[in-house]
Amino acid sequence: MARLELSGLSKTYGAVTTVRDVSLDVPDGEFLVLLGPSGCGKTTTLRMVAGFVDPSAGRVTLGGEDITHRPPWRRNTGMVFQNYALFPHMSVAENVAFGLEMRKVPKPEREQRALAALGLVRLSQYAARLPRQLSGGQQQRVALARALAIRPDVLLLDEPLSNLDAKLREEVRVEIRQLQKQLGLTAVMVTHDQEEALTMADRLVVMAEGAIRQVGSQQDLYERPADRFVAGFVGRSTFLQGRVAEPGVFQTEGGLRLACDPAARSGPAVMAVRPEAIHLHPGAEDNSLSGTVEFTSYLGPVLELHVRLSPTERVVLHMPNRGGTPAAGLGESVTIGWPRAAGMVFSEAA
Amino acid sequence: MSLGTQGHGTAAGLVTPATIFVVLTLLVPLALLFRYSLNAFVPGQFMVDALTLENYVKFFTDPFYTAVLWRTFRIALLVTVICLFVGFPLAYVLARTRSRYKNLLLIGVVLPLFVGNAVRAAGWMVAFGAKGVVNASLMGLGVIATPLDIMFTETAVIIGITAVNLPFMVLSLQSVIEGIDRSVEEAAFNLGAPPWRMIGRVLVPLAAPGIVAGCILTFILGMNAYATPVLIGGPRFQTMGPLVYGQFVEQNNWPFGGAIAFILMTATLLLTMASSLLLRRRRVAD
Numbered sequence: 001m002a003r004l005e006l007s008g009l010s011k012t013y014g015a016v017t018t019v020r021d022v023s024l025d026v027p028d029g030e031f032l033v034l035l036g037p038s039g040c041g042k043t044t045t046l047r048m049v050a051g052f053v054d055p056s057a058g059r060v061t062l063g064g065e066d067i068t069h070r071p072p073w074r075r076n077t078g079m080v081f082q083n084y085a086l087f088p089h090m091s092v093a094e095n096v097a098f099g100l101e102m103r104k105v106p107k108p109e110r111e112q113r114a115l116a117a118l119g120l121v122r123l124s125q126y127a128a129r130l131p132r133q134l135s136g137g138q139q140q141r142v143a144l145a146r147a148l149a150i151r152p153d154v155l156l157l158d159e160p161l162s163n164l165d166a167k168l169r170e171e172v173r174v175e176i177r178q179l180q181k182q183l184g185l186t187a188v189m190v191t192h193d194q195e196e197a198l199t200m201a202d203r204l205v206v207m208a209e210g211a212i213r214q215v216g217s218q219q220d221l222y223e224r225p226a227d228r229f230v231a232g233f234v235g236r237s238t239f240l241q242g243r244v245a246e247p248g249v250f251q252t253e254g255g256l257r258l259a260c261d262p263a264a265r266s267g268p269a270v271m272a273v274r275p276e277a278i279h280l281h282p283g284a285e286d287n288s289l290s291g292t293v294e295f296t297s298y299l300g301p302v303l304e305l306h307v308r309l310s311p312t313e314r315v316v317l318h319m320p321n322r323g324g325t326p327a328a329g330l331g332e333s334v335t336i337g338w339p340r341a342a343g344m345v346f347s348e349a350a
Numbered sequence: 351m352s353l354g355t356q357g358h359g360t361a362a363g364l365v366t367p368a369t370i371f372v373v374l375t376l377l378v379p380l381a382l383l384f385r386y387s388l389n390a391f392v393p394g395q396f397m398v399d400a401l402t403l404e405n406y407v408k409f410f411t412d413p414f415y416t417a418v419l420w421r422t423f424r425i426a427l428l429v430t431v432i433c434l435f436v437g438f439p440l441a442y443v444l445a446r447t448r449s450r451y452k453n454l455l456l457i458g459v460v461l462p463l464f465v466g467n468a469v470r471a472a473g474w475m476v477a478f479g480a481k482g483v484v485n486a487s488l489m490g491l492g493v494i495a496t497p498l499d500i501m502f503t504e505t506a507v508i509i510g511i512t513a514v515n516l517p518f519m520v521l522s523l524q525s526v527i528e529g530i531d532r533s534v535e536e537a538a539f540n541l542g543a544p545p546w547r548m549i550g551r552v553l554v555p556l557a558a559p560g561i562v563a564g565c566i567l568t569f570i571l572g573m574n575a576y577a578t579p580v581l582i583g584g585p586r587f588q589t590m591g592p593l594v595y596g597q598f599v600e601q602n603n604w605p606f607g608g609a610i611a612f613i614l615m616t617a618t619l620l621l622t623m624a625s626s627l628l629l630r631r632r633r634v635a636d
């Protein structure tokens with residue numbers, strides 16, 4: 001349990017920089033999630049904290065101590081691996097006690113602490129089993145207990161749920177989050193699953209191509225994405241290419257004129273609109289456009305419509321499902337619109 | 351059900367040729383050899399039919415022969431230990447490397463096996479003989495005044511057999527280490543194990559099947575080495591393999607040769623079995 005600080009952390013393999021100038025301050029007890037597409041350097045960042053990758057530049061500070069060049073076995077980080085990485089030749093109890101054994105905790109105490117850690121993940125009754133005699137979800141919970149048993153300064157999780165099926169994933173997700181809160185642990189989790197990231201995090205970090213794109217709460221990322229990449233990566237958006245023609249007016253390539261934030265810089269830009277911000281039959285909205293429904297899809301709580309606005313432009317909108325007959329059928333002409341504030345404009349001027 | 355019996359029939363059909371081959375080439379000669387070892391040897395008359403333990407008694411009561419057995423055992427054991435300690439790091443690197451040249455490295459390890467024993471021994475002579483490269487350089491540098499006796503010593507034989515056996519050890523270990531997940535090692539480090547504790551507590555236990563297989567293979571090869579002790583040890587250096595051959599070919603004493611062959615085989619078998627039992631016992635006790 002400690003504050004974790006990364007400053008200017010970079011990693012270069014030969015000519016390729018996989019992590020670029022990453023600086024983060026994770027306060028004590030925070031659950032931070034690193035989110036980003038495959039290959040963006042999330043794992044590399046986490047492994048620099050654990051000590052498996054030596055940073056090319058920058059510093060890692062844990063609990064006020066500089067651990068940048070400390071070997072992994074002298075860092076007191078608790079890592080949970082994607083593939084569990086349990087010791088196959090040791091019982092569940094021995095696995096969980098391993099870290100305490102390395103810390104020379106006397107046998108009776110370490111057995112008791114291992115059992116307590118297993119109790120946290122509700123697996124005490126499996127203490128004597130071998131890892132291969134457990135299901136995937138149970139194995140990952142053992143791995144969690146093993147990491148918790150050493151009372152780590154920071155819990156590191158690298159896609160801990162990606163090998164589990166959907167239902168289990170939800171269970172273990174809740175379990176990890178509850179334990180982290182209950183024990184007041186500082187935790188950093190890596191994932192490329194945005195739902196997982198949004199449901200678990202106190203704060204999120206979106207990475208792309210080795211660099212941080214945005215740090216913030218779920219609401220920050222969703223409602224105020226820093227750039228086009230974040231707008232597309234966190235939640236869905238329809239992107240309309242065009243330019244800010246005059247203050248407060250966005251002109252799409254297909255010729256639509258849309259109201260936008262008057263502060264948007266003029267010049268080439270892209271507008272992103274969330275599907276649920278677009279309404280069918282707009283009232284006194286700032287934008288009102290007519291189009292044709294080209295595609296519908298029933299998603300349960302919402303209905304998804306794809307509406308063509310111009311030969312080259314189509315928007316995706318979600319409307320709440322209120323039952324009964326759908327408000328708009330395939331091929332129908334409709335009027336749609338969204339408020340001025342819902343059109344997020346990102347300047348693309350070089 | 352009919353499928354099951356059919357499967358059995360096919361399996362039996364598949365192993366029959368191999369079984370016949372083993373029986374004809376291995377078991378029959380061995381049985382004959384054992385029978386000969388109970389015969390008597392009368393100089394001039396070659397082999398006389400008998401049922402006697404005389405040959406075995408002769409071996410175990412003559413200190414010359416027991417010394418040869420002991421020396422052979424000592425050499426095989428030392429070679430095995432050296433192969434294990436040299437081979438393990440090598441196998442580890444081979445198993446873990448992500449280099450594009452991994453296959454080249456592997457070929458490098460088995461390369462010694464491409465060279466016949468005679469050629470290799472000739473190489474050793476060039477390197478270690480009284481006028482060889484090593485002595486010449488050391489004397490040239492003034493490190494030593496008289497050439498070191500490296501050839502025709504037990505040390506030379508041990509080095510020679512080690513060189514031959516090392517690839518077998520490395521290959522046995524490498525295949526097992528490759529099957530051990532790298533993240534398990536990292537988990538150990540993460541939980542506070544420095545490298546030597548990780549090796550002792552995680553890597554070695556998980557590699558145990560490879561270690562046992564490699565050691566057994568190396569030990570058997572060491573006990574039965576023939577060409578290397580003859581070529582590098584010289585004419586007066588005796589181990590069990592050359593001893594058997596000498597009795598058969600030079601002395602024409604088939605009964606005694608047979609007895610020595612059986613003693614060698616039994617000793618190898620017993621020692622191998624004893625060590626694997628011991629290992630298994632220790633692993634169960636853990």
Ligand SMILES: Nc1ncnc2c1ncn2[C@@H]1O[C@H](COP(=O)(O)OP(=O)(O)OP(=O)(O)O)[C@@H](O)[C@H]1O
Pocket residue numbers: 013018036037038039040041042043044045192
């Ligand atoms: N040892 C290495 N040598 C060279 N390049 C590497 C090495 N390790 C990672 N990389 C590269 O660094 C980049 C980032 O890898 P990293 O594993 O951190 O990605 P990630 O964000 O965790 O992706 P994923 O979601 O697929 O796990 C990748 O392009 C990868 O190929």
Ligand SMILES: [Mg+2]
Pocket residue numbers: 042043044
């Ligand atoms: Mg990764």
